[in-house]
Every structure is written in structure tokens, then in C-alpha cells.
Amino acid sequence: MKTKVGIIGAGPAGLMLSHLLHLTGIPSIIIESQSREYCEARVRAGLLEQWAADMLIETGAGARMQRECMTHSGIHISFGGALHDIDFLQLVGKQVTIYGQQEIVKDLIAQQLANGTPILFEASNVRLEGINGSHPAIHFTQDGQEQTIECDFIGGCDGFHGICRPTIPANVLTTYEREYPFGWLGILAQARPVADKLIYCSHPNGFALFSMRAPTLVRYYLQCTPNEDLNAWSDQRIWDELETRLGGTRPLERGPLIEKVVAPMRSFVVEPMQYGRLFLAGDSAHIVPSTGAKGMNLAFADARVLSQALSAFYRNGTTNLLEGYSRTCLDRVWKAQRFSWWMTRLFHSLPRETPFDSSCRLAELEHLVQSEAAAKSLAENYAGLSIDIKI
Numbered sequence: 001m002k003t004k005v006g007i008i009g010a011g012p013a014g015l016m017l018s019h020l021l022h023l024t025g026i027p028s029i030i031i032e033s034q035s036r037e038y039c040e041a042r043v044r045a046g047l048l049e050q051w052a053a054d055m056l057i058e059t060g061a062g063a064r065m066q067r068e069c070m071t072h073s074g075i076h077i078s079f080g081g082a083l084h085d086i087d088f089l090q091l092v093g094k095q096v097t098i099y100g101q102q103e104i105v106k107d108l109i110a111q112q113l114a115n116g117t118p119i120l121f122e123a124s125n126v127r128l129e130g131i132n133g134s135h136p137a138i139h140f141t142q143d144g145q146e147q148t149i150e151c152d153f154i155g156g157c158d159g160f161h162g163i164c165r166p167t168i169p170a171n172v173l174t175t176y177e178r179e180y181p182f183g184w185l186g187i188l189a190q191a192r193p194v195a196d197k198l199i200y201c202s203h204p205n206g207f208a209l210f211s212m213r214a215p216t217l218v219r220y221y222l223q224c225t226p227n228e229d230l231n232a233w234s235d236q237r238i239w240d241e242l243e244t245r246l247g248g249t250r251p252l253e254r255g256p257l258i259e260k261v262v263a264p265m266r267s268f269v270v271e272p273m274q275y276g277r278l279f280l281a282g283d284s285a286h287i288v289p290s291t292g293a294k295g296m297n298l299a300f301a302d303a304r305v306l307s308q309a310l311s312a313f314y315r316n317g318t319t320n321l322l323e324g325y326s327r328t329c330l331d332r333v334w335k336a337q338r339f340s341w342w343m344t345r346l347f348h349s350l351p352r353e354t355p356f357d358s359s360c361r362l363a364e365l366e367h368l369v370q371s372e373a374a375a376k377s378l379a380e381n382y383a384g385l386s387i388d389i390k391i
């Protein structure tokens, strides 16, 4: 097979890259190790920055989102038994959109297949060749057959555990990493959301987040240990702990649990995000702790920058945007890292936190809800720093 851009991974980064390339007339092929059903059922992110929702709409991939999403003008913050409102619309004139990542994945897969972009699911033994030259190739096995795709460029969109990043010689990459001494226990449950917006709670027992997916579907998280044993958490214990951390600020409706998972918290960046003709995008190049809700948004931002650079290359042969790809992306990535780390540190209690540290955290939370300048900084980062989304 031959194409212009070979894309490894049918997650948000790979699908958005393929979608944006298609709009500028650049063909691509996506290679995905999992089945279509698996990709479409994987429950992950739920929050889109304003520009990301706008981009989905303006590029013609947002019709179902517009019908089914929930738009929030801000978030609630809960600590010390009180609920506080941070209104992004008032502070920075922006909103955020709640729409499940797997719904976006479903929409983009359907759209790409309909417009003729091949998505090769259940590919195994994926290997890259010749990324240093001008004719890279992707080798893989599908249905027991050895396959090869020859292309001009490769989009490395295969997530944190993919093969693209490890294909780059280790001495070329600088890795920045921070592990946190806690994780999140996440549940999906059939119940009405506890509030009209997300609630970020700081409580002496630890952090809790009250999010949602639909008017009768909630997504809640509890700070736990990184290797928390799910068997120790009965449904009753989870609801009781959520109620405790909510601190009596809202009545909590309980309902049947659909999913229970534990996710670690990690900050991770590699520099540069490019080697030869291989361009990393999304989680394959960086991971943020979920507290800032930035992961999927960064994946979309990388895809945007890369599609613009490739389109300039094919339109008029210029390579300056491709050469600047890594720097352009990393500028945003580090701002998102800084913000996600700050939100994480502010809301979570560390094991063996000193009274000095917890008093400082409480003082900062109070400052956040008392100072318009502090709230504005949170709003500006949370609702999303600006990016050029013109096609």
C-alpha cells in the first residue's frame, strides 16, 4: 500500500490528524492494534477546551456532539465544607464542553471510513523502517498477512505504550518525568449528576472529582494509592467515600456502577517530538495528570499543528512549519504540564503531608475563590489557551 501520511493509532490524535489532513486533500492510512469495538468503548476523557469543541464543529465533525454534549460555563470547587463557583464565561469569556472521548472516537472513525480513509484495525507486530530517509515504511501483520505501507511521513499517534517513541534512538530524546504517590479510582454510574458543573473537591481524606457524561450518567473519581486494590472497594464504600469528600455541599444521588478502574497519575514529556520523518503526537509524546483535563486537548492541538505543517509542505514545498513542529507543540505542552501539575498539587493531599503544607494548600484554595486575578488564571488555562484553528 502507498499513501502520503501513515498514521499509527486510532485514538484522538491519530483520528484528528487523519480528519484534518483529509480536509486539505492529503490522503492517509491509519493502523490500529485494537479492534474498532474496543477503541469505541474505551472510556477515558470527557472534557473539551472551547477551541477544541469549536474545531470539531468548524471542521464538520461536531454534529452529534452539538446535539448531545453539555456546555459548562465554569466549575465548582469544594473545600472546608463549602462550594465555590468559578465562572469561566464571566472571567475569560470561554466555556468548556462535556462529551465523552469514546463518542468523539466513534464520530471520527465513522467519518474517516465514510470519506474513504482506510483504518486497519487489529494490526499486530507494527514496525517502522527508514524514518531517517525520505521514504519511510510501516510493516505490520493483519489477518495473518504481512503488510507494508510506503509513505512520505509517519504520524506517531500510538499513545504512551506505543512503538513509535521507542523507535527513536534513545540518545536523541530527553525525557522529563514525574510520578505522583497517588492515582484515581474512577467510576461510571447510572445516576443524575450531583451538580450542574464539575466539582473539584479537596478534603482531608483526599481529592474527589464529580464529573458527568449525560443527564443520567456520572463519572466520579477518588484519589487513591497508585496500586489501589479494587477488591477493597465495594460499591457502598465508594459511594460513602464520595459523599464524605463532597463534604455535605450537595446531596449525592447513588446508582448502579457500570465501570470501576484505577488510573495512575503521571507527568511525562519527551523532547523533541520529531525524528526524521516520524512526528509524535498526543500521549506518545506527553502525559499529563488528569486533574487539569488536558490530555485529549493536547492530542488535538498536536494534530492541528502537524496537519498545518504537512499541508504547507504539500501545497508549496515549505518545510519551516515541519521543522518547527516540535517547538510549537512543546510550547503548549509545557504550559499544560505546568497547569496540570499545579491543579494536582493544589487539590490532592500527599501521604504524610505536613500541617504546614496542608495549611498552605488551604490558603491557596481560599485565595483562588477570593481573588479574581487568581480565578482568572485558572479559567484561562482550564478553558484552553488560544490556538489557530483556521483550516
Ligand code: RFL
Binding pocket: 008, 009, 010, 011, 012, 013, 014, 031, 032, 033, 034, 039, 043, 044, 045, 046, 047, 048, 101, 123, 126, 157, 158, 159, 160, 161, 162, 163, 184, 186, 263, 281, 282, 283, 284, 290, 293, 294, 295, 296, 297, 298, 299
Ligand atoms: P490514545 O487514546 O492512547 O490512542 C492511541 C491509540 O494507539 C493504539 N496503539 C497502536 N496502534 C498500532 N500499533 C501499535 N503498536 C499501537 N500501540 C497503541 C491504541 O490502541 C490507541 O487506540 O492516545 P492519543 O490519541 O494520544 O489520545 C490521548 C488521550 O486518549 C488521553 O490524553 C486522554 O484520555 C487523557 N485524559 C483526559 N484528557 C482530556 O483532555 N480531558 C479529560 O477530561 C481527560 N480525562 C484522561 C482523563 C485519561 C484518563 N486515563 C484513563 C489515563 C481521565 C482518565 C481517567
Ligand code: PHB
Binding pocket: 044, 045, 046, 047, 198, 209, 211, 212, 219, 290, 291, 292, 293
Ligand atoms: C472526566 O469527565 O473524565 C474528567 C473531567 C475533568 C478532569 C478529568 C476527567 O479533570
